[in-house]
Amino acid sequence: MDWAHELTTRVSGPQVVNDSKTPSGTVHVGSLRGPVILDTIVRALRADGIETTLLYGVDDFDPMDAQALLTPDAVERYMGVPLAHVPDQAGDGHASYARHHAQVFIDTFAGLGIHPDRYYWMSEIYPTGAMDGYIRTALDRAAQVREIYRRVANVQHPDAWHPISVICERCGKVGTTIVTDWDGERAFYECRPDLVAWANGCGMSGWVTPFAGRAKLPWNLEWAAQWSLFGVTIEPCGKDLATAGGSRDRADAIAREVFEREPPLKVPYEFVNIGGRKMSTSKGHGAPAHQIVEVVPPEQLRLLFLRPRPNHAIDFDPDGTDAIPRLFDEFDRLAAATAGHEVKGELPAGFESIFSYSLRDAAADVEAEAVAFRPPFAHLALLSQVPGVDVAALVEAEKGSPLDDRERAIFEQRLAAVTGWLEAYAPERARISVAEEGLPPEAAALDDDQRAFLVALLPAADQTAGASNGEGWQEAIFRAAEARGLPAGRAFQALYVAFLGRQNGPRAGWLLASLDRAFVARRLAEAAATIDR
RNA sequence: GGGCCCGUAGCUCAAUGGCAGAGCAGCUGACUCUUAAUCAGCGGGUUGAAGGUUCAAGUCCUUCCGGGCUCACCA
Numbered sequence: 063m064d065w066a067h068e069l070t071t072r073v074s075g076p077q078v079v080n081d082s083k084t085p086s087g088t089v090h091v092g093s094l095r096g097p098v099i100l101d102t103i104v105r106a107l108r109a110d111g112i113e114t115t116l117l118y119g120v121d122d123f124d125p126m127d128a129q130a131l132l133t134p135d136a137v138e139r140y141m142g143v144p145l146a147h148v149p150d151q152a153g154d155g156h157a158s159y160a161r162h163h164a165q166v167f168i169d170t171f172a173g174l175g176i177h178p179d180r181y182y183w184m185s186e187i188y189p190t191g192a193m194d195g196y197i198r199t200a201l202d203r204a205a206q207v208r209e210i211y212r213r214v215a216n217v218q219h220p221d222a223w224h225p226i227s228v229i230c231e232r233c234g235k236v237g238t239t240i241v242t243d244w245d246g247e248r249a250f251y252e253c254r255p256d257l258v259a260w261a262n263g264c265g266m267s268g269w270v271t272p273f274a275g276r277a278k279l280p281w282n283l284e285w286a287a288q289w290s291l292f293g294v295t296i297e298p299c300g301k302d303l304a305t306a307g308g309s310r311d312r313a314d315a316i317a318r319e320v321f322e323r324e325p326p327l328k329v330p331y332e333f334v335n336i337g338g339r340k341m342s343t344s345k346g347h348g349a350p351a352h353q354i355v356e357v358v359p360p361e362q363l364r365l366l367f368l369r370p371r372p373n374h375a376i377d378f379d380p381d382g383t384d385a386i387p388r389l390f391d392e393f394d395r396l397a398a399a400t401a402g403h404e405v406k407g408e409l410p411a412g413f414e415s416i417f418s419y420s421l422r423d424a425a426a427d428v429e430a431e432a433v434a435f436r437p438p439f440a441h442l443a444l445l446s447q448v449p450g451v452d453v454a455a456l457v458e459a460e461k462g463s464p465l466d467d468r469e470r471a472i473f474e475q476r477l478a479a480v481t482g483w484l485e486a487y488a489p490e491r492a493r494i495s496v497a498e499e500g501l502p503p504e505a506a507a508l509d510d511d512q513r514a515f516l517v518a519l520l521p522a523a524d525q526t527a528g529a530s531n532g533e534g535w536q537e538a539i540f541r542a543a544e545a546r547g548l549p550a551g552r553a554f555q556a557l558y559v560a561f562l563g564r565q566n567g568p569r570a571g572w573l574l575a576s577l578d579r580a581f582v583a584r585r586l587a588e589a590a591a592t593i594d595r
Numbered sequence: 596g597g598g599c600c601c602g603u604a605g606c607u608c609a610a611u612g613g614c615a616g617a618g619c620a621g622c623u624g625a626c627u628c629u630u631a632a633u634c635a636g637c638g639g640g641u642u643g644a645a646g647g648u649u650c651a652a653g654u655c656c657u658u659c660c661g662g663g664c665u666c667a668c669c670a
Contacts (some may be wrong), residue, residue, distance in 0.1 A: 084670065124670065127670080259668090301598085303666095303670090306666080307597070309669095332601095332664075335663075377601095377663095385607080388607075407618050408609070411609095533628090541627095550628080551630065558630095564631095569630075
């Protein structure tokens with residue numbers, strides 16, 4: 063967490079933190095690292111008393127370029143059109159395609175406790191004329207812009223190329239137009255059928271005044287213009303943009319040389335890998351991104367993203383591993399430490415900050431959150447697998463007092479996470495299943511004392527006089543073990559082996575209480591009778 | 596080809612240039628009511644390799660090996 067506070071020592075005066083995103087498709091979990099870093103920086107700045115504004119841009123004036131997300135009949139008409147001018151394909155009431163997809167990530171951010179002071183929409187900014195000064199400067203200095211592209215990015219545009227994309231007056235596309243002349247007030251553009259492979263221009267050409275929303279700066283220039291327009295002082299960016307000669311380098315050079323303003327402090331960050339590989343929903347790495355959000359609540363997801371330094375790639379492999387339970391455990395450990403409890407092992411520097419920045423609510427009472435009761439994930443996973451058990455009651459029993467409202471919310475969130483984890487990610491060893499078909503082969507290894515114990519337990523399975531609930535069974539188990547002089551641990555082990563085929567399991571009393579009584583009696587007798595070796 | 600990151604215990608990761616450490620897993624033991632919990636203890640390393648700087652290198656420099664991501668049209 064030191065990384066965020068280190069950052070605060072490198073700046074002075076009020077800060078404007080900015081990021082932006084093109085609302086062209088769905089949000090995947092890896093793309094949430096940037097926003098979490100952004101939000102963490104803002105919280106750290108404010109914690110150090112630095113006046114900070116968080117801006118988030120919606121680049122909805124960018125051309126539509128994702129064919130797969132358009133209905134087939136809309137492809138020819140809308141590919142290349144500004145996202146804000148494409149109708150909502152989902153037909154669920156949004157004003158445009160851009161509004162629909164932007165809403166998805168705005169909602170996702172809110173779910174993670176990320177609340178920019180202002181979302182700005184480029185489709186609204188351009189028509190106000192706010193960008194006109196930058197458009198004019200860029201066109202006046204077109205030769206300089208071309209030189210920067212060549213020098214910084216090794217991109218050679220034709221001499222007639224100008225850094226502006228006009229929105230075609232006839233077909234409305236912005237991705238297909240090229241400006242080849244500029245007379246100081248008007249730009250000459252052509253809407254070419256073959257300018258880009260993914261969209262077809264209509265062939266229109268003509269002179270147009272490229273202001274007030276009739277044209278759009280290319281991304282690198284638009285980025286630099288945003289910095290000047292909003293006075294941005296800090297802006298993180300992913301490694302795809304941060305690479306040498308990449309988008310950020312070009313925008314930096316344009317900011318300095320064309321718009322004559324020092325670019326904001328750059329915070330490059332690495333991506334998130336699944337099992338050491340690029341995140342993929344189709345390559346069998348087993349971690350469809352949207353599923354992770356269902357299983358990892360906001361606080362744990364924030365922790366995952368903000369704990370490592372931004373320039374470290376995160377390797378997160380939830381599939382068949384205990385990565386998710388450990389994430390919860392680490393969160394709980396940080397909570398305990400923040401609450402002032404003794405915890406095992408070393409604590410990272412600034413662990414209180416890591417904990418408080420992981421909380422969804424930036425204004426949360428950190429102390430109250432830290433002391434709130436949180437049932438351990440793995441334990442909950444076991445309890446939840448025993449049919450007929452009142453998990454909430456057991457959790458309250460563990461706590462020793464009723465859960466308050468906040469604790470109940472945490473519990474329910476965790477129970478949902480546990481359920482999702484068991485369904486989608488949990489390793490086999492975490493799953494409990496009763497061997498209903500027959501006695502597990504492992505029962506052959508039971509010794510005489512254990513068999514005697516099982517016999518002694520038989521009366522508890524009696525239809526009328528037997529144990530009636532989990533607690534009754536639990537008591538019967540201890541009594542039977544004591545009567546045979548068997549240590550409780552070995553008694554429980556005998557039961558787990560007989561019913562689950564494994565050395566351990568969830569609370570045995572409740573497990574047995576959940577099963578059919580005749581079945582329990584039969585199984586106890588079978589296991590007790592097994593011939594040893 | 597350019598750039599970035601990584602390589603330290605079985606796994607995930609720490610270590611202002613100053614005695615290589617945690618968590619989890621593992622092993623051993625304790626436990627008459629949370630039994631995958633809890634408590635106590637143990638083992639585990641040529642820090643990818645080679646050179647260099649230094650009183651001192653996991654850390655800084657050079658080269659190499661390996662892994663990964665990313666850019667190279669647009670955004």
